[in-house]
Amino acid sequence: MRRSVIPVVAHRLAILCYVVFALFPLFWLLKVSITPNDLLYSEGVRMWPSRTTFEHYTHVLRHSDFPTFFKNSVIVSGSTAVVVTVCASLSGYALSRFSFRAKYWIVALMLLTQMFPLVMLVAPIFKMLSPLGLTNSLTGLVIVYSAFNVPFATFLMQSFFDGIPKDLEEAAMIDGATKFTAFRQIILPLTLPGIAATLGFVFTAAWSELLFALMLINGNDAATFPVGLLTFVSKFSVDFGQMMAAGVLALIPAGLFFLLIQRHLVRGLTAGAVKG
Amino acid sequence: MSLTGTINGNRTSTPFVKRLADASEPYLYSAPALILIIGVMMVPLVVGISYAFRDIQLLNPFSGGFIGLDHFRALSEDAAFYRALKNTLWWTGASVFLQFFLGLILALLLDKPFWGRGLVQALVFLPWAVPSFLAGLNWAWLFNPVIGPLPHWFFAMGLMDQPGNLLSDPRLAMWGPIIANVWWGIPFFAITLLAALQSIPRDLYEAASIDGASWFQRFFSITLPFLAPTIAITVLLRTVWISNFADLIVVMTGGGPADRTQIVASYIFTQAFKRLDFGYASAIALVLLVLLLAYSMLIILLRQSLLSKD
Numbered sequence: 001m002r003r004s005v006i007p008v009v010a011h012r013l014a015i016l017c018y019v020v021f022a023l024f025p026l027f028w029l030l031k032v033s034i035t036p037n038d039l040l041y042s043e044g045v046r047m048w049p050s051r052t053t054f055e056h057y058t059h060v061l062r063h064s065d066f067p068t069f070f071k072n073s074v075i076v077s078g079s080t081a082v083v084v085t086v087c088a089s090l091s092g093y094a095l096s097r098f099s100f101r102a103k104y105w106i107v108a109l110m111l112l113t114q115m116f117p118l119v120m121l122v123a124p125i126f127k128m129l130s131p132l133g134l135t136n137s138l139t140g141l142v143i144v145y146s147a148f149n150v151p152f153a154t155f156l157m158q159s160f161f162d163g164i165p166k167d168l169e170e171a172a173m174i175d176g177a178t179k180f181t182a183f184r185q186i187i188l189p190l191t192l193p194g195i196a197a198t199l200g201f202v203f204t205a206a207w208s209e210l211l212f213a214l215m216l217i218n219g220n221d222a223a224t225f226p227v228g229l230l231t232f233v234s235k236f237s238v239d240f241g242q243m244m245a246a247g248v249l250a251l252i253p254a255g256l257f258f259l260l261i262q263r264h265l266v267r268g269l270t271a272g273a274v275k276g
Numbered sequence: 277m278s279l280t281g282t283i284n285g286n287r288t289s290t291p292f293v294k295r296l297a298d299a300s301e302p303y304l305y306s307a308p309a310l311i312l313i314i315g316v317m318m319v320p321l322v323v324g325i326s327y328a329f330r331d332i333q334l335l336n337p338f339s340g341g342f343i344g345l346d347h348f349r350a351l352s353e354d355a356a357f358y359r360a361l362k363n364t365l366w367w368t369g370a371s372v373f374l375q376f377f378l379g380l381i382l383a384l385l386l387d388k389p390f391w392g393r394g395l396v397q398a399l400v401f402l403p404w405a406v407p408s409f410l411a412g413l414n415w416a417w418l419f420n421p422v423i424g425p426l427p428h429w430f431f432a433m434g435l436m437d438q439p440g441n442l443l444s445d446p447r448l449a450m451w452g453p454i455i456a457n458v459w460w461g462i463p464f465f466a467i468t469l470l471a472a473l474q475s476i477p478r479d480l481y482e483a484a485s486i487d488g489a490s491w492f493q494r495f496f497s498i499t500l501p502f503l504a505p506t507i508a509i510t511v512l513l514r515t516v517w518i519s520n521f522a523d524l525i526v527v528m529t530g531g532g533p534a535d536r537t538q539i540v541a542s543y544i545f546t547q548a549f550k551r552l553d554f555g556y557a558s559a560i561a562l563v564l565l566v567l568l569l570a571y572s573m574l575i576i577l578l579r580q581s582l583l584s585k586d
Contacts, residue, residue, distance in 0.1 A: 015385055015396055018462075022400045025414045025459065032423055045425040087308040094305035106306055113317050115572065117520035119541045120561035123327060123554035124320035126334075147316030150309045179301065208407035210523050215549055226409040230527065233413065240423045243413075250410050258405035259398075 026251070033057070033244040040240060056245035065220045066246050069228030076138050076224055077206040077253070080145040084153045084202045085195055087146070092157025093183055097166070110151035118148060122215050135216050141224065144216070145206045153198050160194030161187065200257045207253055225250050327558035334552035347559035356535050357543065357560065364539040366450060367457075368519040374458045376511055379465025384499075386466065387473045404463035412527030415456035419443050443529050446536045453524045453537060461518070465510060472506040473499070512575050516568055540564050 032040070033056055035049040043049055060066050095103060125144060126135060134140030168190075169182035177185070188195070210226045217223050223231065229246055236242070328347060333339040351357055386397055403411065419442045421427040427439035443452045476499065484494050522541035525531060531538035531546055538546070540560065547557035 011385060011388065018382055018400045019396060022403050025418055028418060029414055040423065045428050087312060090305040091309035094302040098302035100302040109313065113313060115516055117541055117564055119520060119522055119544050120324050120565060121320045122545060123548045123557050124324040127554065128320060144316055147312040150312050154309055208409065210409045211545055247410055247413060250407060254405045254407055
């Protein structure tokens with residue numbers, strides 16, 4: 001009995017280290033965001049301030065452009081998620097259920113897009129979108145983000161379709177349904193969890209994107225949350241409480257998604273690497 | 277018999293239009309995705325490659341001419357580029373190694389059942405859900421002596437002469453983005469490796485322990501061989517991905533101090549975003565693309581030679 005205690009304690013201690021390491025930065029973010037300005041410097045490394053306040057949050061929500069940034073980001077990420085999920089369900093279905101001549105090339109093309117540095121495209125995309133009036137516009141961002149996320153989402157949806165037995169739609173087609181009807185009425189409802197997962201993955205990816213947003217957007221009206229936060233940081237670099245309050249706000253959608261997605265996490269992360 | 281007969285009969289007499297419709301069906305399904313990918317990724321890729329041979333500066337209306345290999349000649353003498361190449365190796369190597377190593381340990385720890393495992397798993401995987409720009413800012417704030425605790429702790433432990441900002445120390449600055457990247461990337465490796473660990477048949481371990489194998493023997497002769505394909509594929513893909521991952525560096529240091537944290541990807545971004553020199557940025561991007569292709573070819577060759585040996 002005594003011999004087995006030491007490994008168990010070591011195991012729990014190691015786990016504790018990981019939990020602390022994972023949570024500490026987020027804890028600190030939260031802590032500074034509720035510390036009153038006058039205590040920020042005097043109580044430097046204290047783990048918890050002696051007084052707490054929500055004034056940073058009210059200030060950020062009432063007197064700054066962050067509500068606009070938040071709204072812009074929600075519009076961009078939401079639209080991107082919908083566009084990508086529709087396109088990826090269709091193409092994922094094609095890859096899962098049909099064998100056709102160009103399939104190999106489509107998969108190769110999609111894998112290629114996962115390999116090359118997207119930062120390569122910053123300059124040409126800016127040059128191409130600007131005569132179309134799509135720079136400094138949310139529509140432009142939605143188009144760019146949709147294209148970037150379609151390949152991964154396709155592999156993800158394909159892996160969900162692969163998990164549904166073919167007999168189901170074959171039975172429907174014997175009963176006289178066309179392939180598209182079978183897809184719409186039988187297969188799609190069964191993939192709802194997969195569709196939700198894809199929506200979530202793409203939403204978070206679009207929510208986090210920084211470099212293209214920085215390049216394509218200037219000015220506050222069309223700025224997404226990352227652009228707004230970085231501009232804020234370089235302009236008002238002393239308002240730490242407000243910056244961190246804004247940071248906590250940026251975390252909310254991602255955190256919500258994470259709670260919903262947890263069960264699909266493994267499949268989601270391995271789909272791109274293993275499939276194709 | 278009669279049923280298959282009618283089906284075959286139908287198929288041969290299908291009108292041309294119907295057969296065309298059937299054959300084009302998968303293409304119709306794939307069309308929206310393909311149009312997006314080709315229009316927004318492949319066309320700009322080709323256009324970008326052409327920029328590498330042209331003089332394109334956004335603010336200069338007289339630019340745009342074809343200048344052949346001038347950018348590459350300039351690049352071969354650009355000390356900042358060589359420094360960025362070296363930094364990329366260092367950034368990628370250290371990040372991938374630490375993420376993988378710590379991720380593997382975490383996966384092994386989580387593979388053992390214990391009370392509260394579901395909650396712990398959710399907590400340690402949380403950094404993965406944090407947007408990368410926020411991860412960067414968050415760590416930049418932690419390293420900031422004004423509001424972050426880390427400089428004071430480093431000072432107290434004797435690691436620093438005074439509680440200064442790691443990110444503005446040219447010798448140490450690269451560790452800032454690397455630590456942020458490790459924090460952010462451990463869950464990815466842990467999740468993938470945990471999935472692979474849980475697919476290993478449990479009876480193998482039982483049989484091995486009945487035969488008296490120690491933990492280390494079991495690890496090296498059962499766990500590691502089973503994990504090897506997953507490890508290979510995730511490490512290789514992540515290496516490419518991390519070498520292109522400029523967000524944390526752009527957010528935390530902007531490449532500074534004195535270009536000490538500039539990697540090739542962030543150098544491209546700086547050239548395009550700050551100096552608006554699209555031609556030069558595209559030339560660097562083309563070199564990076566060639567290097568990554570060479571790396572991928574090397575991996576494929578390595579894999580084939582390893583496979584043929586078995």
